Amino acid sequence: MEYQLDFRTYSNALRKNRLMGLKCNRCGTVTCPPKMTCQECAGTDLEITELSGRGTITTFTTTYVAPWKGRSKRLTPLSWSSLTKAPGSRAT
């Protein structure tokens, strides 16, 4: 099994202000950031889709300690959010 949308492609799109995800052809859920399977049904029939970049933040948290060593001062604080874009889709 391989990634439909690898991290490099996803990151390069973000640098161009484009948010990419994977739409599940089984249940319609959009998984973002991309994973190997649908976050809702674990299906593997996924297609790359571009998200509009608009949505509603349902929750968020801020981390002041980097989850890895190294450039932590430059990368913190990190904010993680969960947002809903449309019925059946959620991005974290």
Ligand SMILES: [Zn+2]
């Ligand atoms: Zn699914």
